[in-house]
Amino acid sequence: IWGIGRRSADKLKSQGIYNAYQLAQANENWVLQQLFVVGQRLYLELNAQPCLSLEMVKKNKKCITSSRSFLKPVSQLDILKETIATFVSRCAEKLRKQQSCANILIVFIRTSRYKQGDTQYGKSQSITLPVPTDNTLALIKYALKALEYIYCQGYDYKKAGVMLSGIVPATQRQAGIYDQNAREKQHQTYPDPLMQVMDKINQKMGKFVVRSAAMGDGSNGATVQKRLSARYTTRWEDIITVKAGI
Numbered sequence: 001i002w003g004i005g006r007r008s009a010d011k012l013k014s015q016g017i018y019n020a021y022q023l024a025q026a027n028e029n030w031v032l033q034q035l036f037v038v039g040q041r042l043y044l045e046l047n048a049q050p051c052l053s054l055e056m057v058k059k060n061k062k063c064i065t066s067s068r069s070f071l072k073p074v075s076q077l078d079i080l081k082e083t084i085a086t087f088v089s090r091c092a093e094k095l096r097k098q099q100s101c102a103n104i105l106i107v108f109i110r111t112s113r114y115k116q117g118d119t120q121y122g123k124s125q126s127i128t129l130p131v132p133t134d135n136t137l138a139l140i141k142y143a144l145k146a147l148e149y150i151y152c153q154g155y156d157y158k159k160a161g162v163m164l165s166g167i168v169p170a171t172q173r174q175a176g177i178y179d180q181n182a183r184e185k186q187h188q189t190y191p192d193p194l195m196q197v198m199d200k201i202n203q204k205m206g207k208f209v210v211r212s213a214a215m216g217d218g219s220n221g222a223t224v225q226k227r228l229s230a231r232y233t234t235r236w237e238d239i240i241t242v243k244a245g246i
Helices: 006-014 019-025 028-046 079-098 136-150 180-189 194-206
Strands: 062-076 102-109 122-134 155-164
Touching: 019 028, 062 079, 062 102, 062 180, 079 102, 079 155, 079 194, 102 136, 122 136, 155 180
Parallel strands: none
Antiparallel strands: 062 155, 102 122, 102 155
């Protein structure tokens, strides 16, 4: 059941509740005490009492972030650059998907806060872009400059990330008084033909088949995704296999 984790499952099993039907037949007050408000909402939903309204139109994100912990500590600037460029590409793709542009870019790096005995270091850099953009190449350029500014040699970095904020609709971008040429150029070419082609190819042939050279070839294996849910509806390898006995 969505929303029932390991601890909640243990509580339910201790009361002889092993499936959705049994949970729906339980005492509501007990569910509230043991599983709190979230559990009570689930209980009511199982009893055909809607608790959350259906969102017919997905709202655009006001902040987009991509960050990962490294599989092994990273100290080399070139590997950090490839990783940051990859994060920027993911964020820019999400921007274009919701037809938005970002005005602020933030890059951060930090060492492991849990490793005892090592000197800790962590820093972030925020850049306000001259013109809001969703262009991957432009965003990577600024992100790498920010990384070079905050990078300090001699540390083993455990995590890095990129955040885009100041998000506005792509058709409502506003430049400063000295950015007229850049603004006119971007409005004439929006949506950017290059970004459109890149997105279409990647959507059809696979993620990052076409990529910025700054991302490298993806062989450094720096980042790791822990406890990643299977993609049951979008990946053939993750489709659930059911075996029926006769």
